Amino acid sequence: MKLQQRLFTRMYKKAPSAESLAWHRDDPVPLLTKAVAGRPSGGRALDLGCGTGLDAVYLAQQGYEVTAVDFVADALAATQERAASVGVSVDCSEGDVINVDVSGPFDIVLDSGCLHHIPKNNIAAYRERIDEWLGPSSDYVLVHFAHRSRIPVPKGPNHLDRAQATALFAPLELKDYDELFYDVPLPMGKMRAGVYWFQNTRR
Ligand SMILES: C[S@@+](CC[C@H](N)C(=O)[O-])C[C@H]1O[C@@H](n2cnc3c(N)ncnc32)[C@H](O)[C@@H]1O
Structure with missing residues (x-):
């Protein structure tokens, strides 16, 4: 098992509840709800690094056929529950x-907090998979730390600033940008995340 996977597995094992996880939110990602509102209802949705499934379940409730991916079995069990x-x-x-053996195309792809844990040497492969999964006119919503923590955390989350994230996902069109705030345990502390709503404008 790789280091990141071991760290997440331990976090899920130690968490007394889904609500106690550092990345817990009560509501789905704001720009995800906006993207959903702007689409015809239904279709296929993919949640990358789904955690305990708040967004995956929201998408299913909106009529999407949802595939949720995570490399921690406890996260997927919580999503199913x-x-x-x-x-x-x-x-x-x-x-x-x-x-992971998952085939597109999907109408909506969400990554809330997964990309910043992908090792740098796998970012190009991740980018290729996004292209593979997006159909024409599909939406891709990304929640990604907007800055590094003040104290460098060894093996801590990677970070792309807004210009880098926008360049990485070009030619996807950035439809909207927002921010979310997280109180992550020290040494990371208070973290700001960029929320990106990209659209594949290819038809
Ligand atoms: C910060 S949590 C966010 C969980 C959820 N998306 C949310 O917003 O509440 C990141 C999740 O991504 C998963 N993850 C991280 N890297 C992954 C990878 N390379 N493949 C699959 N899952 C991964 C972790 O196990 C964890 O559940």
């Missing part, structure tokens, strides 16, 4: 987003 508790279904795939 959340889906069952509200009577929707989410198809869970356990694996690394870089090589």
